[in-house]
Every structure is written in structure tokens, then in C-alpha cells.
Amino acid sequence: MSSSKPSLVLSMLTDLDPRPGDRVLEVGAGTGWNAGLFAHRLGARNVTTIDIDPSVVRTARAALHSLSLPVEVLCGDGYAGVPARAPYDRIVATCGLRQVPFAWVEQTRPGGIILLPWGTDFSSTEGTARLAVSDDGASASGPFTGLVEFMRMRAQRLEPDTHDAYVTEDSKQDAVASTTSLAPEVFADYSPAAFAIGLRVHAMTYRRGPKEDGAHPLWLLSLTDRSWACAIFRGNQDSHTVYQSGQRRLWDEVEAAHTWWAEQGRPGCTRFGLRVDADGQQAWLDDPGNHVRQ
Ligand SMILES: C[S@@+](CC[C@H](N)C(=O)[O-])C[C@H]1O[C@@H](n2cnc3c(N)ncnc32)[C@H](O)[C@@H]1O
Incomplete structure (x- = not known):
């Protein structure tokens, strides 16, 4: 079972700003702790929480009921929401989404x-x-308030093929070498650059490889085919070797996205936002009309 760090919960509750009497749906019941906090503040009957994992639901329900908090704890895929208990004043997810x-x-x-x-x-x-x-209820839009890392919502977890499926002997023969001046920090956890690059590049992901001979490899893997790229980061050098293989030049795509980010003044995540309507979702920079294009 998974719960979230207390400091993270606090900052999410501050962002959510629920008012007494508000009706809240939480997606990702986990331990039930967050739902307990909502119940304390809003009244237990105003709180609905849902989790996809039946054993998690049983434990959360027992914990909340042992505290005499009649929160509605449901088992199911929170991606669909809980229409039977709508409308809500607040919906909060405690698992990470891509859509x-x-x-x-x-x-x-x-x-x-x-x-x-x-x-x-x-x-x-x-x-x-x-x-x-x-x-008019037709859309929702707003900024990002900070960088986080959450357990990803089930069904939105990415399972790309194994490393060996990408990096075959043939694909190594085809690899083209070049150099890059991008620093390894671009790909650090909680990196604003990586967040922004992710908004621009299409269907790829990165993985850090195990350290080898003092070098830190960083792999880019395409999610549309088996193209890959690998940067070999060594110490404090200004320039690093890159290998690219396959139809896509993944490193070039990432460099172009990084250049775009630098040209925008290296915005942190709070300059970006998201808009959602019936047609899908669209990230924006500074203004909902200024779409971030892939
Ligand atoms: C970080 S935990 C939630 C912590 C929780 N809010 C608490 O107070 O302890 C994330 C939860 O999201 C749940 N989850 C993942 N995918 C889900 C989905 N599609 N629908 C509902 N819950 C989901 C997981 O089973 C997990 O219990």
C-alpha cells in the first residue's frame, strides 16, 4: 500500500483549497489518510474516494470506519470518476496521469x-x-503549481520493450556518433528542463543506464518504433558523445526542444499550464492561448 509524503499532501491540500461543506472526489484512496483529512474538514459524507486495488480499498474502508468516518470508499477505475456521486466542488488525484x-x-x-x-x-x-x-462547464484550465513525482495511475503506466529489444547488434552497427553540450542535469529528477522538453517531444522516454567505466549513460527510447539514442556523460566535461540509431534522431529532437525552452527564458513549471475539453488536452505557456506544440 502506498501513501504520499506529508509535505506533499499539505501542499496539494493548500492548492486544492477545499471549503467546509465542499463535496470532494479523491482518486487513489491508498491508506485512506488523505480522505480522513478531507472528512475532518468537510464532513465525512461529502467525501468520496476510489481506488483500483481491492485490498487497498478494504484496508482504507476499515481504517476510516474505525474512526467513525462514513466516507464513501469505492473500488474501481477512477479514470471514469464517480458519476453517481457528482457533481463535485473538488476532484483530486493522488496518482500521476498522462491524460x-x-x-x-x-x-x-x-x-x-x-x-x-x-x-x-x-x-x-x-x-x-x-x-x-x-x-459553461465545457473545459478546465489552469497552471502547474510545482514539480512532483507520484505513483502513476494504472493503465497510464508505460511499459516499453526491454533494453535488448531496442539495442540489437544490428542497431548498434547503424548508430551514428555525434557530440552534445547538453548537461546531465537536464535529466535530473525534478528538472524543469526535462518537464518542458517532455511537453515538446513526441512519444519517447529516457532511462539512466548503470554507471560504466566512470561514465553515466542516458538512453532515449522511441515509443513509436525501436529508435534509440545514448549520451555518454563523463564527469564535468562540456561535450559528451551521443549515439543515435533508427528512423528517428531522438537526441536531435531533444536538443531542439531544449533550445526552444532556452529561447522562452527557461520557464519553470509554473509558467506552463494545461487545458482540457471534450476534444482532449493541450499544454500552454504563460497564456491558455499560447499552445506548446510538439
Ligand atoms: C500514492 S497512493 C495514494 C495515497 C492516498 N491518497 C493516501 O492518503 O494514502 C496512489 C493510489 O492510487 C491508486 N490507483 C492507481 N491507479 C488507479 C486508478 N486507475 N483508479 C483509482 N486508483 C488508482 C493505487 O492503487 C494507490 O493506492
Whole structure:
């Protein structure tokens, strides 16, 4: 069973800003601790929490009921929301998403807030998206408030092929060498650059390889084919060797995205935001009309 760090819970509750009497849906019941906090503040009957894991649900339900908190603890896929208990003033996810379901917009009242850890396939670093539902209920939009890393929602977990499926002997023969001046810090945990690059590049992910002979390899893997790239980061050098193989030149794509990010003034995640409507989701920079294009 998984719970979230108390400091993280506190900052999410601050962002969510629930008011007494608000009706809240939490997606990702976990231990039930967060739901207990909501129940204390909003009244247990205003709180619905859902988890996909039946054993987690049993434990959370028992914990909440032992405290005489009649929170509705449901078992199911929270991606669909819980329409039977809608509308909500607040929906909060405590697992990370790559796609925001429009069902959550439909189940939140106009002016209500949807708060969720949201990211791309590129990196595990996510931004907390704080989306306000529009007056006509047709969309939700808002900025990211900070960088986080959460357990990813089931069904949105990425399982690319094994390393060996990408890096075959043939593909190594085809690899083209070049150099890069991108620093390894770009790919660190909670890196604003990696978050921003993820908004620009299409269907790829990165992995750090095991340290070898004092070098730190970083692998890029395509999610559309078996293209790969590998940068060999060594110490404090300014320039690092890169190998690229396959139809896509993944490292070049990442460099172009990094250049774009630098040209925008190296924005942190709070300059970015997300808009969701019936047609899907769109990331933006500074203004909801300024779309981040892949
Ligand atoms: C970090 S834990 C939640 C912590 C919890 N809020 C607490 O107070 O302890 C994430 C939870 O999300 C659940 N989860 C993952 N995918 C889900 C889905 N599609 N629908 C509902 N819950 C899901 C996991 O089973 C896990 O219990």
C-alpha cells in the first residue's frame, strides 16, 4: 500500500483549497489518510474516494470506519470518476496521469477545481495541475503549481520493450556518433528542463543506464518504433558523445526542444499550464492561448 509524503499532501491540500461543506472526489484512496483529512474538514459524507486495488480499498474502508468516518470508499477505475456521486466542488488525484479524463470536467461544477499530478511519457517528473472548470462547464484550465513525482495511475503506466529489444547488434552497427553540450542535469529528477522538453517531444522516454567505466549513460527510447539514442556523460566535461540509431534522431529532437525552452527564458513549471475539453488536452505557456506544440 502506498501513501504520499506529508509535505506533499499539505501542499496539494493548500492548492486544492477545499471549503467546509465542499463535496470532494479523491482518486487513489491508498491508506485512506488523505480522505480522513478531507472528512475532518468537510464532513465525512461529502467525501468520496476510489481506488483500483481491492485490498487497498478494504484496508482504507476499515481504517476510516474505525474512526467513525462514513466516507464513501469505492473500488474501481477512477479514470471514469464517480458519476453517481457528482457533481463535485473538488476532484483530486493522488496518482500521476498522462491524460486528464474529460469525465472529471463533466463531474465538477463550474468554478470547481481539479488537481492532479500530470506529466508526459518523457520523464517521471510531473507538475501538479490546478484546473478550474469554466462557467459553461465545457473545459478546465489552469497552471502547474510545482514539480512532483507520484505513483502513476494504472493503465497510464508505460511499459516499453526491454533494453535488448531496442539495442540489437544490428542497431548498434547503424548508430551514428555525434557530440552534445547538453548537461546531465537536464535529466535530473525534478528538472524543469526535462518537464518542458517532455511537453515538446513526441512519444519517447529516457532511462539512466548503470554507471560504466566512470561514465553515466542516458538512453532515449522511441515509443513509436525501436529508435534509440545514448549520451555518454563523463564527469564535468562540456561535450559528451551521443549515439543515435533508427528512423528517428531522438537526441536531435531533444536538443531542439531544449533550445526552444532556452529561447522562452527557461520557464519553470509554473509558467506552463494545461487545458482540457471534450476534444482532449493541450499544454500552454504563460497564456491558455499560447499552445506548446510538439
Ligand atoms: C500514492 S497512493 C495514494 C495515497 C492516498 N491518497 C493516501 O492518503 O494514502 C496512489 C493510489 O492510487 C491508486 N490507483 C492507481 N491507479 C488507479 C486508478 N486507475 N483508479 C483509482 N486508483 C488508482 C493505487 O492503487 C494507490 O493506492
